[in-house]
Amino acid sequence: MTRPRQLRWMIIAAMLFWLAPISPDAAEPASPRPTGQDHKNSVPAGDPRRSGFEDMSRATQTLQRDDGQNPAMLWVRDGERQWRQAPGPGQRSCADCHANAEQSMRGVAAAYPAWDVRLGRPVNLAHRINLCRQNHQLLAPLDAGSDDLLGLEAFIAMQSRGLSIEPVTDERLDSARQNGQLLFTMKIGQLSMSCAQCHDEHPGQRLGGSTIPQGHPTAYPIYRLQWQSAGSLTRRLQACLTGVRARQFPAFGDEMVALELFLRHRAAGMPFEGPGVRP
Amino acid sequence: MTATPARRVRTLIELPSSTRAGELIEIRATIGHPMETGYRRDASGELMPRNIIRMFQCELAGRRIFTAELFPAISANPMIAFRHRVQTGGELLFRWTGDKAFEHVERRLLNLR
Numbered sequence: 001m002t003r004p005r006q007l008r009w010m011i012i013a014a015m016l017f018w019l020a021p022i023s024p025d026a027a028e029p030a031s032p033r034p035t036g037q038d039h040k041n042s043v044p045a046g047d048p049r050r051s052g053f054e055d056m057s058r059a060t061q062t063l064q065r066d067d068g069q070n071p072a073m074l075w076v077r078d079g080e081r082q083w084r085q086a087p088g089p090g091q092r093s094c095a096d097c098h099a100n101a102e103q104s105m106r107g108v109a110a111a112y113p114a115w116d117v118r119l120g121r122p123v124n125l126a127h128r129i130n131l132c133r134q135n136h137q138l139l140a141p142l143d144a145g146s147d148d149l150l151g152l153e154a155f156i157a158m159q160s161r162g163l164s165i166e167p168v169t170d171e172r173l174d175s176a177r178q179n180g181q182l183l184f185t186m187k188i189g190q191l192s193m194s195c196a197q198c199h200d201e202h203p204g205q206r207l208g209g210s211t212i213p214q215g216h217p218t219a220y221p222i223y224r225l226q227w228q229s230a231g232s233l234t235r236r237l238q239a240c241l242t243g244v245r246a247r248q249f250p251a252f253g254d255e256m257v258a259l260e261l262f263l264r265h266r267a268a269g270m271p272f273e274g275p276g277v278r279p
Numbered sequence: 280m281t282a283t284p285a286r287r288v289r290t291l292i293e294l295p296s297s298t299r300a301g302e303l304i305e306i307r308a309t310i311g312h313p314m315e316t317g318y319r320r321d322a323s324g325e326l327m328p329r330n331i332i333r334m335f336q337c338e339l340a341g342r343r344i345f346t347a348e349l350f351p352a353i354s355a356n357p358m359i360a361f362r363h364r365v366q367t368g369g370e371l372l373f374r375w376t377g378d379k380a381f382e383h384v385e386r387r388l389l390n391l392r
Contacts, residue, residue, distance in 0.1 A: 068291070068307055069307070069309075069358060071309060071356045073291050074290075074291060074309065075289075077289065077291065078287070078289050078311075225354075228313075228314075228355035229355065229356075
């Protein structure tokens, strides 16, 4: 009778010994988890929408929070320089017409794509910058995705930080917004997948090694670590289209701007945090 | 990547606006650079030549206070942060040198209170 009892105690002692080095980890005090963009306003309580920011690692969140570390600031500073500098002698700079961007560009990035009267169609912010260059500065448009255009876009985006993304209320934009919604829910590409299948039906789950975000354009232009560069919402959407092996929507084209417009409407009221960092 | 000839070099440098002798300060320097590893191939299968920053140096009032060697595994747009125990103020000089005869110099003033 003594032998089995001794054996039992030995087993218990062995188990305790084995557990000992693990238990301190298990008892680790719950470290305060980051609450999102805590220095900015956040979505109203009960709102199920979340920015991709909240699904990022703490290291990446820190990169975005601290302008001294955020690599997108390289583009912002460059955009600021472009804003002030006249393109040539006797020519007007952005600042000559729009003056102080902190006032004149406040909220602009959170309200694009918007209607362009001259073209009679919606345009995104990069397109608007190019139209301004062509019509008022008489310069050639910048290439979509070029560093110069991204710089101006990032500098303008900076002026909307912390503001809410504007809902699409302009009636002239209704048809494009509806078209965008259609594109968002339509199965496309060789993989026959829609945006909604990932970003509405499976956000928070994993695709390969990464968390599927809800897909709100809250931080564009972003510095994407995978790209090792800044990039626009257009580039992000084109990367998704490549992912489902679909025909590309050209930058500044009707489909792209419709999709961007719908995404803005879908994210209306969320805080704008651009230029952000994404993995 | 569009290779504009002689593109402006973009940098971000962060340091305290003023400091005291004896204080430990952090200096951060970021530079826009592709840091092309030399191991990647382009769309036509050609090896893309290596184009990296090889060396970063920081001098304070003519005295070298920090040096770093950089290698192909370091990301594009590298940020280098280091600490320095302040003894004297003066002009901080940041120099990045690398492949393709790359050289960029930035100057900042370190003010002592």
